[in-house]
Amino acid sequence: MRRQTFVSRLDDRLRTDDYADVDASANGLQVGRAEGTVERVALAVDAAEATIAEAIERDADCLLVHHGLAWGGFDRLTGLHYDRIEPLVEHDVALYVSHLPLDGHQELGNAAGLADVLGLGSREPFGEYGPEYVGTRGTAEDTYDADDVATLLDKELNTETQVLDFGPNEIEDVGIITGSGVDWVEAAADAGLDALVTGEGKQKAYHEARDRGMNVFLAGHYATETFGVRALGRLAEEWGIETTYIDHPTGI
Amino acid sequence: MRRQTFVSRLDDRLRTDDYADVDASANGLQVGRAEGTVERVALAVDAAEATIAEAIERDADCLLVHHGLAWGGFDRLTGLHYDRIEPLVEHDVALYVSHLPLDGHQELGNAAGLADVLGLGSREPFGEYGPEYVGTRGTAEDTYDADDVATLLDKELNTETQVLDFGPNEIEDVGIITGSGVDWVEAAADAGLDALVTGEGKQKAYHEARDRGMNVFLAGHYATETFGVRALGRLAEEWGIETTYIDHPTGI
Amino acid sequence: MRRQTFVSRLDDRLRTDDYADVDASANGLQVGRAEGTVERVALAVDAAEATIAEAIERDADCLLVHHGLAWGGFDRLTGLHYDRIEPLVEHDVALYVSHLPLDGHQELGNAAGLADVLGLGSREPFGEYGPEYVGTRGTAEDTYDADDVATLLDKELNTETQVLDFGPNEIEDVGIITGSGVDWVEAAADAGLDALVTGEGKQKAYHEARDRGMNVFLAGHYATETFGVRALGRLAEEWGIETTYIDHPTGI
Amino acid sequence: MRRQTFVSRLDDRLRTDDYADVDASANGLQVGRAEGTVERVALAVDAAEATIAEAIERDADCLLVHHGLAWGGFDRLTGLHYDRIEPLVEHDVALYVSHLPLDGHQELGNAAGLADVLGLGSREPFGEYGPEYVGTRGTAEDTYDADDVATLLDKELNTETQVLDFGPNEIEDVGIITGSGVDWVEAAADAGLDALVTGEGKQKAYHEARDRGMNVFLAGHYATETFGVRALGRLAEEWGIETTYIDHPTGI
Amino acid sequence: MRRQTFVSRLDDRLRTDDYADVDASANGLQVGRAEGTVERVALAVDAAEATIAEAIERDADCLLVHHGLAWGGFDRLTGLHYDRIEPLVEHDVALYVSHLPLDGHQELGNAAGLADVLGLGSREPFGEYGPEYVGTRGTAEDTYDADDVATLLDKELNTETQVLDFGPNEIEDVGIITGSGVDWVEAAADAGLDALVTGEGKQKAYHEARDRGMNVFLAGHYATETFGVRALGRLAEEWGIETTYIDHPTGI
Amino acid sequence: MRRQTFVSRLDDRLRTDDYADVDASANGLQVGRAEGTVERVALAVDAAEATIAEAIERDADCLLVHHGLAWGGFDRLTGLHYDRIEPLVEHDVALYVSHLPLDGHQELGNAAGLADVLGLGSREPFGEYGPEYVGTRGTAEDTYDADDVATLLDKELNTETQVLDFGPNEIEDVGIITGSGVDWVEAAADAGLDALVTGEGKQKAYHEARDRGMNVFLAGHYATETFGVRALGRLAEEWGIETTYIDHPTGI
Incomplete structure (x- = not known):
């Protein structure tokens, strides 16, 4: 070509x-x-x-x-x-x-691929970035707990997921921003999600997750992208x- | 008071x-x-x-x-x-x-304290940030290898250090930027250092360390600060x- | 609620x-x-x-x-x-x-309320502020002179109105920007209004009103808002x- | 010439x-x-x-x-x-x-002239504006009360001074920013002054003076300049x- | 009027x-x-x-x-x-x-008038400048060579055209940006044009024309406008x- | 090396x-x-x-x-x-x-070299550009007229100089900004120079030279650099x- x-x-x-x-x-x-x-x-x-x-x-x-x-x-x-x-x-x-065009693409993108792994339905764009989006949100068919999610990510992405399990025990509505997505912890909370799955951690993510009561899964920058x-x-x-x-x- | x-x-x-x-x-x-x-x-x-x-x-x-x-x-x-x-x-x-005033303080600061742990002498400010500095560099009394450094950090900081050991086997001149300091990998290489000790990782640090031949120690944001x-x-x-x-x- | x-x-x-x-x-x-x-x-x-x-x-x-x-x-x-x-x-x-949302609201806003006091009809937004408006203009049923307006404002707003009566003797078309609105003297003149009613004065308003031949009523910041x-x-x-x-x- | x-x-x-x-x-x-x-x-x-x-x-x-x-x-x-x-x-x-060069000039300027009227000694520049100053501060020979100051200003400047007398009863240390100087109410308080003399008012000056306990004299923009x-x-x-x-x- | x-x-x-x-x-x-x-x-x-x-x-x-x-x-x-x-x-x-409104006007503008001189048809706006255009492109009825164009411009515009004849020998598709238009050499090449006609030269135009293989006619700023x-x-x-x-x- | x-x-x-x-x-x-x-x-x-x-x-x-x-x-x-x-x-x-470092160097630079050609003495930096200079000024040993200067430039620089001879007939004090220096016509006039020698022309230079009464020599961008x-x-x-x-x- x-x-x-x-x-x-x-x-x-x-x-x-x-x-x-x-x-x-x-x-x-x-x-x-x-x-x-x-x-x-x-x-x-x-x-x-x-x-x-x-x-x-x-x-x-x-x-x-x-x-x-x-x-x-x-x-x-x-x-x-x-x-x-x-x-x-x-x-x-x-x-x-x-x-970012690949992060945000709702079909071909990184978050979309990770949403497939988690079996999320009813998907919508998530993660506003100026006038565009850089992630995806969706709803799990069956309810997960935090261990389920971590185990699934570890296996499918060949990674070691770090879990900040400060959110609800039952996880249904999940937001995904691959790579460096911890800046969206508050947005995930405001959107009523049960968990945010992302790649690499930043110090401030710990206390934001804790104070807003959000489950955050740090599955690795490379592994999620x-x-x-x-x-x-x-x-x-x-x-x-x-x-x-x-x-x-x-x-x- | x-x-x-x-x-x-x-x-x-x-x-x-x-x-x-x-x-x-x-x-x-x-x-x-x-x-x-x-x-x-x-x-x-x-x-x-x-x-x-x-x-x-x-x-x-x-x-x-x-x-x-x-x-x-x-x-x-x-x-x-x-x-x-x-x-x-x-x-x-x-x-x-x-x-940043505390990161950069050459006596009371985070990097200064970590330099004590590593026993570094001949210290100078390191890590330009506009007109100021946010870290410290110094020279080890005896030569370390990468394992020595990691073991020492793990023990003294009660952490699990991730090592990107792409630099020289013998480590003498060490730069320290605590917390989120991987943006200074190139500066460490340009300054002729053997290793950069910092806190949390970012995806781009891996390949920068690899391509510039630098040892990078990721000892944790909290642990280094x-x-x-x-x-x-x-x-x-x-x-x-x-x-x-x-x-x-x-x-x- | x-x-x-x-x-x-x-x-x-x-x-x-x-x-x-x-x-x-x-x-x-x-x-x-x-x-x-x-x-x-x-x-x-x-x-x-x-x-x-x-x-x-x-x-x-x-x-x-x-x-x-x-x-x-x-x-x-x-x-x-x-x-x-x-x-x-x-x-x-x-x-x-x-x-500003309350200044500019054409029904609930400060200028709208003041336009009621002055009995203005045929109202339209007035006072461009970027893509929005912060005031109102309208036409009096009967023609006022400057004293009429000042007397009415003093009575209804419980204030002491300062008058810069450099405009036409007969006042029909009135622009209102409550609070600190003297920056719109020229806009009022360009729009063909007979008077601008606002709150607090600024030095430059005097000569702008004089040179553009505009009646300006300074009825007080608090009183108009x-x-x-x-x-x-x-x-x-x-x-x-x-x-x-x-x-x-x-x-x- | x-x-x-x-x-x-x-x-x-x-x-x-x-x-x-x-x-x-x-x-x-x-x-x-x-x-x-x-x-x-x-x-x-x-x-x-x-x-x-x-x-x-x-x-x-x-x-x-x-x-x-x-x-x-x-x-x-x-x-x-x-x-x-x-x-x-x-x-x-x-x-x-x-x-501003004339506002800030410590000898020929507007504030300097007004300081003469108030008989202030021990003068220093007051009112930082970037790297320059736009006013003057000084100390009265004898203590004034708020009425004294207002009366003096009214007489010497041929004006009607509006007084926000929320500060100490005894006025010794006075800051002067002629014209539109109410933005320096907090600076006057932080500097430990007893009063700020300026020209025209702005709505926010009232509550700032009240909440910081400062005497503010609004002697008119023209009159002070x-x-x-x-x-x-x-x-x-x-x-x-x-x-x-x-x-x-x-x-x- | x-x-x-x-x-x-x-x-x-x-x-x-x-x-x-x-x-x-x-x-x-x-x-x-x-x-x-x-x-x-x-x-x-x-x-x-x-x-x-x-x-x-x-x-x-x-x-x-x-x-x-x-x-x-x-x-x-x-x-x-x-x-x-x-x-x-x-x-x-x-x-x-x-x-610029006159440069870009497709009927009354400078480029439009020059396109008439060159007898260009199938015209379209050319020369993006933010959201607007500042020139015109069109196709010659018969193919020109570089000398033809220069001779025509010299005669009709009463000027001395400087030619950078680094483009194709046969010139059909011509872009026109009058005055100071050499910044559009690359745009002309990207658009597949055979020549760019403009007014005054700049040093960098020579090598850009040479390296992108574009005919550039410098017919004078005044003469083209x-x-x-x-x-x-x-x-x-x-x-x-x-x-x-x-x-x-x-x-x- | x-x-x-x-x-x-x-x-x-x-x-x-x-x-x-x-x-x-x-x-x-x-x-x-x-x-x-x-x-x-x-x-x-x-x-x-x-x-x-x-x-x-x-x-x-x-x-x-x-x-x-x-x-x-x-x-x-x-x-x-x-x-x-x-x-x-x-x-x-x-x-x-x-x-620009080479334009402005008072010994090795483009303007310095051209000043040698013109035999200028009593040299000083000329052509402010932020906190630096990009040209040189100096005084001719003997007075030139405009033709002298143009002839000399043509011969020594192997160029065809365009002359805007709107300045004094006797040229002694000359400013030089090589390349694209016509933006300094006003600066040359304010500095009391008799002529500005530069490289390429811009449309506005003609009328600025004419209205400020300045001799401007356009000796070519390449030739002067x-x-x-x-x-x-x-x-x-x-x-x-x-x-x-x-x-x-x-x-x-």
Whole structure:
């Protein structure tokens, strides 16, 4: 497929432009020429030396990630930036990035994928971020308790979930903001949810969860954010493009 | 001691005013009247319902914390804010806060206290934050390896340290930014340090540490930030004020 | 009535959210818990020690004012802020505030109430403030002269109106911006009005009125702004809530 | 005197440049050519049609005022701006403006002149405004009560002073911010003053004065601000320039 | 025609208000009273001493220009500003300005007029500028080569066109941004155009044109911007107003 | 020489850091690793495909330019940016940039070099740009007329100078701002200079020069800006580094 076609299709599907003003990440084609073709896409959560090297190793011509290299642009191309960009340039591997558009996508996104794992129905967007959303909420078929949720997450995401079980014993209505989502503890409480599932912790989350009586599940940043790029991989496969998923957990 | 005297002495010693433009935290006296006296100070890392209740329980007339309630001020006094402020007002407990001034203090601060634990000499300020610093660097007497550091931290801080051991095997020059300090991985590398010791992790820290070849120790936000308030407690004792430390680990 | 219901009804009726970006005042519930009930509302123009004390004296559980305590939020809760908030917290009196939403409301608002006093018909919003309005204009049934207007205002508002009678002798079309509205002298002239009625004066108003040939009536800030809260009081009475108006003129 | 010399001397003496970043007023030569001479200066508090016409009538070649025409510049020259500028241009009358530099000048300024009237000694700058001051404080030789102050102001300034006598009965330490200075009520209280003398009132001043226990004297904007331009007039006379003071009270 | 009518008609036709947020030029009536009449309009590209003097010489009561005097307003009226405004005021000549609204107007604008010269059909707006456009694109009936375009421009615009002929030999699709339009070289390339015609050059245009393979014609700022005001002159003639075009080329 | 040493020496000499807040250009090492050595430096005015290709052709390991690639950083690395950066990365050529620091350097800078050509003595910094300067002024030994200056510039800079000879016939005091310096016409007049020499023209320069009576020489952007990089080349030669100047005039 022509590279330009590939990029346009993804941008359309993910509504990349709608997130341009609220996301520090330069989403869409972030590094590379618009010309050329895409035959083989490597998928990864993070763009970094290890995943870039592996993408080259696997002979990909495009690396599609959730966390790219440019956050608020590049001041200059030196140090860490240069080290990461050099192999992309030398092997002509394009870098396609989708950060918040992929967090918020209600079908292909990270939260949507995690909601599947938890078997949530009656879904709606959750997690306002300016005029957009970056997560999903839904209702469990049967009531969980906190241990159920943690056990399920540990097993399905291959992670060790930290539980702040300050909320109700019976968990039905769950909000999901993958990655770094603890800033939405109050929003979850205001929305009447029983639990918030997210990735990495921050100190203030503990007392906010405790004081607002909310169950918060910290299942790991990496572990909660593999769904989106893998869903995009399945989409690319449908378009006739070969894909390969590079699993590189960070333990964070 | 008159409350006003107590507040002024702390503000002078911690250079509260110098951090006014760079810290979102409203440092100094954050809640309460300037009038009255201070007889008994409770010390805690976080101001929240649990620690406030405990301070009242222990009959304190002032609660001195690292993490206060106002970050960029209070929009209004409702929800979580109201719940936390109400008991302070009802029991006339003043809230004194010192966030970045306490992180950066080279003698009384969190990083300084942690540097004592690691036995670092030849210390200098580390971690530029606008015109100020928020951490400390120093040199170990004997060379550590990564396991040594982790073991020492686990024991002395009663924590479980996560190690990103991508740096040199022999660790001598160590930078410390307690709490949420992973944004200084590159600065640590540029400064030629062998390791960065900090509190809580962020996803991007993993690959930055890996790509810049830096040892990063994530010893926990709470665990790394008890030093400052306890040092202020010792100071207050010297001034003839009774103190009591409220230990409430968050596991984060 | 549940406190939350009371707050929501007022916010809806006054379109509180629509003014959020243009008003420095934190409108809506400004201090207090959302939980609990509202049985007895005290109404006042200003929230300050005297009116708060009187509201407690009259056993109100909610104080509803035009001028609240938070303008651009509270940096911290000390000094004047603490002195005013303490009695609210100690007696669990909620503070509900409506500043510009109440100025601009074309039915319940301050300008609307003053337009009733002046017997104005054919009313329209007046006084653009960003995308909203903060006043009202209308046409008198019979032509006034400047003395008529001043006499009427003095009598009905129990005030001493200062007159800048630089406009036409015959006054028919009148703009009203209560409180501090002299910044709209030019707008009144551009709109072809014969007079502007407002509250307190500013030095520059004199020459603007003189040079643009406009009649300006300075009837006092307090005196022109009792209408809105009293109209909300009547509304609350309709909802079955007891109300009491605290009259505390400032002479300004 | 050459116009350029006149302008430079005033700018130097008043430190016009130091106020450039904090004052919305375009201070210094605001309208007119730098070329030409100054033989006869008209002095007035406000630049407006009446004072400009009078300056022309009195054959002045320069009008020196406290309140000029440009506040944050002129968007365009139409309406009120055009009407005021036209006669200046047609009669080649230069407009020199000194707003905050004249308020804050500790010798020639408005507050300094008013401090003379009140017989204050031990003077210091008062009223921080960014890095500058806009007023003066001092100590009365003999103690005043509130009536004394009001009577003195009424007589010497030919005004009707409104008194908010919420402060101590004995008034010794007085802060002065002429014109619109009620925003400094809290600063006056924090500085331990017994009274604040200023010009025009604002609604919020009443309750701030009441709640902080401060005597506030509202002696009128115009009445408190004639001192500065008259002092500059005396200075100009010393330089051999004829001057004429245009008295045009606004009653505000 | 009443001056107010003249101004309103032009503002409506040119959509002056729509450009208010994106244009530093104060468009519409920039200097003068709204009152009075317009009998005789002088048209010029620039408002400056020479064209203002000539307008007065030709007895115009309004000068209509593309480049006015106020860019981001006037800080004060001194120096160059005073020298230019003085004759306008003394002879009561109104100044009407239309900068970007006239660049972007698809019928009366500068680019539209230049597109007529080049015989372009299938026109569409070109040159995004915030939410508006400042140029036009179209397709030539017959294919040009670079020399053809330059020769045509030189002859019709009485100029000396500088050619950066880095684009295709056959030129069909042409973008036009008059005046200072070299910032749109990349946009022209992205839009698949064969050439960009603009006015004055900037250093960076050379290499951008070279590296993106774009033909760029620098036909002069003045030479490309006479169309708009002349079109407005024809419009004014239709309204029964006398007009006179002041030709004052700058050679830039 | 080690690359890091080379970069540090230039940064020190040019005071790169002092211009960081005022220059949109990312000065200093803009693209490339800090590691490695510098043996052979190519010098050019502009970084673009042609000069980069030529630097590679001449086997340089560093390209030192006045106009770099990053202005306000890179949003992303695509299009023109990618095309220019790719060859730098593939051939490991570092890009060192010095924009305003080189314009303003009073010894090595562009204006300084041009002042040598004009034989100016009694030099001082000219052209305020925030807290820094971007040009030079000086006095000619013998008086020039406008033709003398133009002839000299044409010959020495191999250019065609456009002259706006609206200033005095005898030219002694000359200001120089190379490149795009016409914004300083008024500053030149205020400073009492007889002429301003700069590079490229802008439409507004014509009338500003005419109305302020200033001689302005437009000698071309490229032609006036070769001095700085060539001076840096001589410096590098002194440090034992081979250099080669890539001459690529733009005609602008």
